[in-house]
Each structure stands twice: as C-alpha cells, then as structure tokens.
Amino acid sequence: MNTEDTGKLVLRVALGLLILLHGIFKLQHGVGAIAGMLTGHGLPGVFAYGVYVGEVVAPALMIAGFYTRIAALVVAINMIVALALAHANELFALNAMGGSAIELQAMFLFAAVAVALLGAGRFSVGGLHGRFN
16 A cells, blocks of 8 residues: 555645635635734735735645645745745744744744645546646
C-alpha cells in the first residue's frame, strides 16, 4: 500500500480546513480589523478583501485537490502577510509554555509550503498527474 498519497491528502485537507475556519469567521464578522492594520502600515484598506482569497478560496481548492500547488502558495503568502501585519512583534517571543509565540502561524505557513512542494497526490479532483495539483 502506498501511503504517500494518503499523507498528502491528510496534510492538505487538515491545513485547508483549519485555514478555512479562519476564513469563515471573517465572512461572518468582516475584515475591518485587517483593513485597520493595513492602513496603519500605509497600505490601502481594500487589500483586506484579499484575505477571502487566502482563507476561503485557496483552502477550498486545496481541500478538493484542484490547483493545489497554487492554492498552497496563496495560503503561504497570506500567512506571511499575517505574520508581518499582526505578529511581527512576536517573531522571536516565547509563549507561556516556552514555545514560539507564532507557532500556529508558522505551522500554517510551513505546512502550506510543504503542500505547494508535494502537490495534491492521487486522491484529488486534479487526478493523477495534473501540472498544478
């Protein structure tokens, strides 16, 4: 039994679902806080709507295994922006348990990079050998 494709499925679905939950929250509550952070950094607040691509569209594509590599790159970029805007002061900080203060964000970022490198695998809408899957 080849477990490589099963491992890819588990990784991309877990990452996709966990990021999608953040996107669903933003769909329900808006992106005003993100727009505020952007304008605080001298960027247009309208860029906040990009979070819907990074936390709703891209995770849904990853879960389905359709354009998985591109979707994972979008998630990785979304996480880099989140780290820069909301967590820059925590990059080298430790939490109360001695772990990194950004361990969740870092795990999302590096899992997205791993999915981008690995692709979707056989268990995906994209099938066996899709170029972007």
